[in-house]
Every structure is written in C-alpha cells, then in structure tokens.
Amino acid sequence: QVHLVESGGGLVQAGGSLRLSCAASGFFVSRYAMGWYRQAPGKQRELVAYVFSGGNTNYADSVKGRFTISRDNVKNTVYLQMNSLKPEDTAVYYCARHTTLTRADSWGQGTQVTVSS
Numbered sequence: 521q522v523h524l525v526e527s528g529g530g531l532v533q534a535g536g537s538l539r540l541s542c543a544a545s546g547f548f549v550s551r552y553a554m555g556w557y558r559q560a561p562g563k564q565r566e567l568v569a570y571v572f573s574g575g576n577t578n579y580a581d582s583v584k585g586r587f588t589i590s591r592d593n594v595k596n597t598v599y600l601q602m603n604s605l606k607p608e609d610t611a612v613y614y615c616a617r618h619t620t621l622t623r624a625d626s627w628g629q630g631t632q633v634t635v636s637s
Contacts, residue, residue, distance in 0.1 A: 521545075521546045522544075522545075522546040522547055522617065522625075522626045523544070523545045523546050523626075524542055524543070524544055524615050524616070524617065524626055524627065524628035525542070525543045525628055525629070526540060526541065526542050526613065526614065526615055526628040526629065526630060526631040527540070527541050527543070527631055528540040528541050528631060529612075529613060529631030529632045529633045529634075530632075530633070530634070531634045531635075531636065532605055532633075532634070532635055532636070533635070533636050534605060534606055534607055534635055534636065534637050535604060535605065536605050536635070537601070537602060537603045537604075537605065538602050538605065538633060539599055539600070539601050539602070540556070540599065540600040540602065540613055540615075540631060540633070541597055541598075541599055542554070542556070542597060542598040542599070542600075542615030542628055543595075543596065543597050544596050544597065544598070544617070545596070547617065548593070548596060549591055549593065549596050549597070549598055549617075550573065550591065550593040551573055552573055552617050552618060552619070553570060553571065553572045553573050553617075553618040553621070554570070554571050554589075554591065554598045554615060554616070554617060554618065555567050555569065555570045555571075555615065555616045555618055555624060556568050556569045556570075556587075556589060556598070556600045556613060556614070556615055556616075557613070557614045557615075557616060557624075558609075558611035558612065558613045558614070558633075559611055559612050559614070559630075560608075560610060560611040560612075563611075565614070566580060567580060568580045568582070568583050568587060568600075568613075569583065569587055569588075569589035569600055570589065570618075571589045571590070571591055571598065575591075577589050582608075583602075583609075586602065586603050586604045586605075587600060587601065587602050587603070588600070588601040588603075589601075598615055600613065600615075602633070605633075605635045606635060607635045607636065607637045608635075609633060609635050610633060610634050610635050611632075611633060612630040612631065612632050612633075613630060613631050613632075613633055614627055614628055614629075614630045614631075615627075615628045616628070
C-alpha cells in the first residue's frame with residue numbers, strides 16, 4: 521500500500537529555513553517522479569518543486585533559487601529544503617507521487633508551514 525508522510529513544518533520567521541521530509545512506503549521513490557505542492561488559505565494548490573525519476577528537477581518561479589527538492593533513495597524519502605522563507609510561503613505543503621508529468625496518484629496528509637513577518 522502506497523503511503524506518504526510529510527513532516528518538518530512549523531512556524532518560522534521571514535528569512536528563516538525549514539526542511540520538509542516526505543517518507544514513502546509501498547513503493548520506491550527512485551522509480552517515480554515526486555512533487556511538492558502547497559495550498560494557502562483561499563488559494564488553489566500549486567506545484568512548487570518536482571523531481572523526475574532520473575533526478576532532474578523543476579521549480580515554480582516563485583521559489584526558484586530558494587527551495588531545493590532532493591531524494592534519498594536509501595531512506596526512501598523526498599525532501600524540500602526551503603531557505604529565505606517569505607510570509608507568502610505560508611501554506612500546507614503536500615508531497616505527491618506522480619505517474620505522469622501532470623498526474624499525481626498518491627498524496628500525503630500535509631504539513632503546515634507558517635512564516636511570520
């Protein structure tokens with residue numbers, strides 16, 4: 521059974537950093553593309569970072585240069601390192617397994633990130 525569990529969220533001041541983790545079970549993260557999404561109150565969920573199964577990465581323009589997605593195949597975990605955080609980064613962050621570039625078939629429960637000004 522596929523299972524994704526996010527952790528690492530919290531409250532941080534603007535300019536600070538957090539590292540989110542997404543522990544996967546039931547499949548190997550190395551064999552799938554994985555995405556980090558976020559959803560702020562009243563807004564649509566957006567994809568912020570994506571790692572292809574081959575290791576290439578993509579980022580939303582709003583986080584490029586500040587966020588880094590990575591993968592530890594031994595721990596079967598995907599990470600999102602978030603630096604220079606801004607209040608507008610406040611959201612619930614989700615990781616997801618992708619079966620195609622545009623389709624995610626499994627989601628975690630989310631972790632709250634709050635950035636204070």
